[in-house]
Amino acid sequence: MEEQNILELKHISKQYTGVKALDDVSISFRRGEVHALMGENGAGKSTLIKTLSGAIRPDEGEIVFEGVSHAHMDPHQSMELGIHVIYQEFNMMPELSVAENIFMGQRIGSGKLFNKAITEERAQKILDSMHAKINAKETVKNLSVANMQLVEIAKALTRDVKVLVMDEPTAPLTDAEVETLFEIVDMLKKKGVTIIYISHRIAEVFQISDRVSVLRDGKFIKTVPTSQVDRDELIRLMVGREVSDTYPKRDFTPGDVVLELQDVSGNGVEHISFAVRSGEILGLSGLVGAGRTETMRMVFGADPMDSGIILLNGQSIHPTHPSDAVKLGIGLIPEDRKQQGLLLNLPIFTNISMATMGDISHFTVLNSRKEKEKVNHLVDTVTVKTPSIAQLVRNLSGGNQQKVVLAKWLAANCKVLIFDEPTRGIDVGARHEIYKLMNELCRQGIAIVMISSDMEEILGMSDRILVLCEGRQAGILEREEFSQETILSLASGQ
Amino acid sequence: MQKKKLNLKEYAVWIMLVVLIAVFSLAVPNFATTGNMVTILRQVANIGILSVGMTFVLISGGIDLSIGNQMGLVGVISAMLMVQFGMSPILACLVGLVVGVIIGLINGLLITYTQMPPLIMTLGMSYAARGLAYIITGGYPVYGLPESMKWLGQGYLFAVVPVCVLVMVIVIALGAFIMNKTYIGRQFYAVGSNEEAARLSGLRVQRVRVLGYVIAGFLAALSGIVLMSRVNSGQPMNGNGMEMDALIACVVGGVSVTGGEGKATGMIGGMLVMGILANGMAVAGMSEYLQMLVKGAVLVAVVAIDCVSRHQSLKSLLKK
Numbered sequence A: 001m002e003e004q005n006i007l008e009l010k011h012i013s014k015q016y017t018g019v020k021a022l023d024d025v026s027i028s029f030r031r032g033e034v035h036a037l038m039g040e041n042g043a044g045k046s047t048l049i050k051t052l053s054g055a056i057r058p059d060e061g062e063i064v065f066e067g068v069s070h071a072h073m074d075p076h077q078s079m080e081l082g083i084h085v086i087y088q089e090f091n092m093m094p095e096l097s098v099a100e101n102i103f104m105g106q107r108i109g110s111g112k113l114f115n116k117a118i119t120e121e122r123a124q125k126i127l128d129s130m131h132a133k134i135n136a137k138e139t140v141k142n143l144s145v146a147n148m149q150l151v152e153i154a155k156a157l158t159r160d161v162k163v164l165v166m167d168e169p170t171a172p173l174t175d176a177e178v179e180t181l182f183e184i185v186d187m188l189k190k191k192g193v194t195i196i197y198i199s200h201r202i203a204e205v206f207q208i209s210d211r212v213s214v215l216r217d218g219k220f221i222k223t224v225p226t227s228q229v230d231r232d233e234l235i236r237l238m239v240g241r242e243v244s245d246t247y248p249k250r251d252f253t254p255g256d257v258v259l260e261l262q263d264v265s266g267n268g269v270e271h272i273s274f275a276v277r278s279g280e281i282l283g284l285s286g287l288v289g290a291g292r293t294e295t296m297r298m299v300f301g302a303d304p305m306d307s308g309i310i311l312l313n314g315q316s317i318h319p320t321h322p323s324d325a326v327k328l329g330i331g332l333i334p335e336d337r338k339q340q341g342l343l344l345n346l347p348i349f350t351n352i353s354m355a356t357m358g359d360i361s362h363f364t365v366l367n368s369r370k371e372k373e374k375v376n377h378l379v380d381t382v383t384v385k386t387p388s389i390a391q392l393v394r395n396l397s398g399g400n401q402q403k404v405v406l407a408k409w410l411a412a413n414c415k416v417l418i419f420d421e422p423t424r425g426i427d428v429g430a431r432h433e434i435y436k437l438m439n440e441l442c443r444q445g446i447a448i449v450m451i452s453s454d455m456e457e458i459l460g461m462s463d464r465i466l467v468l469c470e471g472r473q474a475g476i477l478e479r480e481e482f483s484q485e486t487i488l489s490l491a492s493g494q
Numbered sequence B: 001m002q003k004k005k006l007n008l009k010e011y012a013v014w015i016m017l018v019v020l021i022a023v024f025s026l027a028v029p030n031f032a033t034t035g036n037m038v039t040i041l042r043q044v045a046n047i048g049i050l051s052v053g054m055t056f057v058l059i060s061g062g063i064d065l066s067i068g069n070q071m072g073l074v075g076v077i078s079a080m081l082m083v084q085f086g087m088s089p090i091l092a093c094l095v096g097l098v099v100g101v102i103i104g105l106i107n108g109l110l111i112t113y114t115q116m117p118p119l120i121m122t123l124g125m126s127y128a129a130r131g132l133a134y135i136i137t138g139g140y141p142v143y144g145l146p147e148s149m150k151w152l153g154q155g156y157l158f159a160v161v162p163v164c165v166l167v168m169v170i171v172i173a174l175g176a177f178i179m180n181k182t183y184i185g186r187q188f189y190a191v192g193s194n195e196e197a198a199r200l201s202g203l204r205v206q207r208v209r210v211l212g213y214v215i216a217g218f219l220a221a222l223s224g225i226v227l228m229s230r231v232n233s234g235q236p237m238n239g240n241g242m243e244m245d246a247l248i249a250c251v252v253g254g255v256s257v258t259g260g261e262g263k264a265t266g267m268i269g270g271m272l273v274m275g276i277l278a279n280g281m282a283v284a285g286m287s288e289y290l291q292m293l294v295k296g297a298v299l300v301a302v303v304a305i306d307c308v309s310r311h312q313s314l315k316s317l318l319k320k
């Protein structure tokens, strides 16, 4: 029994100011298994992984790898041992080529000089072996998120990897891309690689994992074979109480049209026309790169529009800068929280009040009491897990960072809210809260456009669904027409 | 009970200040006198005014190396207006301030619209300003300022408070207020922290950045006028190199050169540390070269402490 364990974490603890991120956690991992790690936002999953990769040192505990005990790891050592971590936030050099990224830090060929041809050839071989359609000569910044993910995996395959850790690898992926990823996971598993897999998508965990370990508030709860639990049981273990996991119903009819696009083109999309009514959620579906984000960025004034008309409450509007849109009452919750949503080195309250500073100031002088009240209220509404609103956002877990971005736009009292992948990286319990919140916003008469790659979410939450395919409008579905098959066939252009 | 977080970054500069004062008071006989304290404050007045502008620019993610030489240029322009054109001191100083604002505006607009690195733009502006100052004066100092012009740099209020120190205090207080308490100040932090996120939150990012350079230009001009008044002449090389002293004061005070971080209070500490260091060493009779060496060493030491304290390693070291 002991023999099969390639890696054991024993009594690991890690304390941050005001937060016990890990509290006496012991988990063991077997050779060649897919081991899922689950828990709510801020449960300590990423922190645990960071002790493995040597990014941080635990205060207490030991890490036993292939029978050898270590008090802590350092990044180089961990890699030498065959542990490779793909972080929640990528770790790449965007200006360099795929091949250079894949072999970052390794010497290729015999000479001292960097051998471009051989590097590219070897990188291409690895990518082909993964059945990834990526050119090794391409610059990384031109890749889609899904392909970046695959490059990260390719990086691990250049070394003799024994344990591959993936922290929410599927959060930015669409279903088709997830399938590709799972094929690769399967292939690695057959080779005897241990895979530690973190995800908030429960269905996925059931699909690929052999065992699952649950963390809650920094404490280890249980490891169980996946075949011996069901969905509800797993959620109960994570949350510690009963949580509804269905999509809450909206029981009112939408009002007048608030936002209307007429034949809008530009920014890589063409001839988009749709209308959203107050109290309605319009889902925007399509493959990554179909132009969903691009369309809505034009509405928000973040990117220029070539032609077409945008109407807000029947009036033609021409937002040329996000500040125009904000003034008109349009908000956009961007898909990439780190690059586009957050001021990482500033506190939570600054982040949340950023879009609404005008409301909490008098002749530009901020009213800090009013700000505190407002922010505290919002932090409670979206349940950000933090000791204080003065905490720097970079110290929050990924899911809690996402909640901060949501809170910022809830503060803004918008008429139209554009949610771009609103629940990316958010745990089950909080996800349900956010859905309820969206319903509440609808009840207040706000028009919502929701871009989502999560099929269940888009089917469960939308009143109507607009499907895009390669920058063009493939169709608008009414509720009666909703089905996964219809959406997929429209999205893939059939 | 929760232990309060040890924040070396915030306190390092104050600890250093206390240590410096203690060391100089014990080692240098003439240091701890009221007269010398006032002298120190007068000596830091120019840097203090300048540093506030630098802080705004740094927080918004830029840097302005032209502020030092702007001081000289504004000084000679105002001086010449008074001496050669007989303009009243108030009007001449106002024109000087406008020149500072215009230079800041040029810096800001060129940087935001061409996207060139601020370092290069302001370095170029620095040379241009200095060149212009030499061209219009022919390289000679402008003497013969009206008596009333002395008041700003050399005068005292109620016979005890030097006017230039008062100006500095007002500038710093106003600067700190804007940075910490206003919507405008918040925008500087937001832009310096993540420009794209700030833009997508509806902030006019380019305006904020331009405003930073305008504030820096305005305060450089003010500082230049104070200096002109103190030395009682328009000197084209006035202020040359002071941008570096301002930068050091900011950095020592914990203002991040990568933007988004830093407080006016920290900058005050940094400025005082550098001022006391310079004064103490001078009073102790150390050579100017030795002073340079020490200044450099202090800069590196403080930034090193800051960088280490950001990483957890030192904290866990202290715990053991």
Ligand SMILES: Nc1ncnc2c1ncn2[C@@H]1O[C@H](COP(=O)(O)OP(=O)(O)OP(=O)(O)O)[C@@H](O)[C@H]1O
Binding pocket: A016, A017, A019, A020, A021, A039, A040, A041, A042, A043, A044, A045, A046, A047, A048, A088, A385, A386, A394, A395, A396, A397, A398, A399, A400, A425, A427
């Ligand atoms: N550097 C830090 N300073 C202070 N607190 C931290 C730091 N890093 C993490 N934390 C806290 O530790 C806790 C665990 O964070 P962690 O990132 O491990 O959560 P997670 O389980 O990965 O959550 P998510 O699903 O949202 O990614 C959180 O409460 C977080 O705020």
Ligand SMILES: [Mg+2]
Binding pocket: A045, A046, A047, A088, A167, A397, A398, A399
């Ligand atoms: Mg995480």
